[in-house]
Amino acid sequence: MITENSEPTRNWTLTFCAVIVTEALVILGLWLFSRHFSY
């Protein structure tokens, strides 16, 4: 339950999306790396 803001903060939605996309890309990259060198 987030309470009202007493200090203005910037909008972080885009950054949060960027974190999720980056993680997905890193995991995909690790999978491709592993697949490429394991065969």
Next chain:
Amino acid sequence: MHWLDWTVVAVYLFWMVYDGLKRTKGSEQLDGYLLANRSLPWWAVGLSVMATQLSAITLVGTTGQGYADGMRFVQFYFGLPVAMIILSVTVVPFFYRARVYTAYEYLEQRFDAKTRLLASLLFLISRGLSCGVIVAAPAVILSIVLGWNLTVTVLAIGMPTAVYTMFGGVQAVTWTDVKQMAVIVLGLFAAIAVLVLALPAEVSVAQGLHLAGSAGRLRTLDFSFTLTETYTFWSGMIGGLFLMLSYFGCDQSQVQRYLTAKSIDEGRGSLLMSAFVKIPLQALVLLTGVLVFVFYLFAPAPMLFNGVHDAELRTGPAMTQFEALEQEFAAAAADRRLWAERAAGARRSADVVAIAGATDRFRAADQAVTAIRRRAIAFVRQTTGDPQYNDVNYVFPMFITTRMPIGLAGLMIAAIFAAAMSSIAAELNSLATATVIDLYRRHIAPGGSDRHYLQVSRLATGFWGLFACMVAVYASTLGSLIEVVNRFGSFFYGSLLGVFILAMMTRRATGTGAFVGLIAGMSAVAAVAFSRPDISFLWHNVIGAFVVFVVGMTISLFDPSGRSAPARP
């Protein structure tokens, strides 16, 4: 090691103490000493958050794990980015607006004094002991690899850290963490460069990685859903998420890092730095271990990486058996090298049939080497009376001291010191904060002056430094104590997360509900841990948080003192 390497290590230690002590000036008030007057930039706090999490045993143990088991350990961190987003939205603004010094102080604002006291005491016991283990683990390894006395090694790691943390406070911790993180990353890149350059001229990095891949060392993702396997995609995503929420959201050693940030936005930025960087960094550490594996395919590999056990067995009553095992190992390693060279050669010629044939033979030869090493480790455990012996932890330090070029070996040893000291400093600082704010100022001597609490904070830091060194010397002789400490931590983590979920996410939860829920959660985790030891510890956090929430809410519903709304910081 060469004198030049010792000089690098000595310069590093001197630099850290000097840099830490320089910060004494900004720490003349309690707020400056414990929270840096909430003035630090996000990038410094972010590096400090990462340095605190990356202990020496993570650096040394993870590279060893990459060598022996491959890269699948990286899945352990998959829950971290999501955890950082959740914490950025929840605890960062909550703690910041509540103007607290400790996470547990917030629990009194929301619930009552007894819940705060219990949470803080659990933190002090668990972190106080684990701080000793964090000193002990690298000290045992370095004392064997460097040939130092154990107590001297413990003091070499613990004392400089305690000195600069005691005088410089949180500013010293943060700014030395920034430099320590740079030393660690520089050391890792130096090790990778050495490993790549040390490959035989006719073997390329890609061919080396193909060998590691065919030996299963690059297997990264495991999508099986099983509670008994620690490192799977799902245990990392779900169990890891709860562990990271507990660690970064409820453990004072991390909470105190982002409480020093200039603003809520800067605090959020510091956590999101880890969200972006942690998994790639951990993959890099594991890849270093994999490259050590590739290196030893073409260079004579020791059967055991712990020189002391090796020497003991070579001259002890089990000498004949050990030598027979070693001869078997040498033959198997030579066979593996032969097939590694042939497999690499087949890849150069791009002959598909030859690649498949040589790779199969190489894989079989590697399995034979691994099986002999497993027997050798079991032999060590049986004959030396050290049932916890883990050879994996000695792989990287042994490589550094015997194979790294002069100067770079010193840099890498300094990086291990840096990893240890950055974690210890943050823990000493947070232990002192919880001792003074949650115990001393709240229960023992309320109403004292700022200067008085500052002096007590310094003394508390010194006390915890000495305590950690004493536990380290004692713990290193008792392998099982280390396990007890780690287990205790896992009982407490998820349950504490449950209390913070009750505090921040519900209006109805009461102090009594949270207090009883915390005890119930810890008891449930203990029951699961002892009755089903095969269930991975990552799931303990999920169980603990769930039980606390359910029990806490149930009791709160029947608690007449129920409050209608959470405190608004």
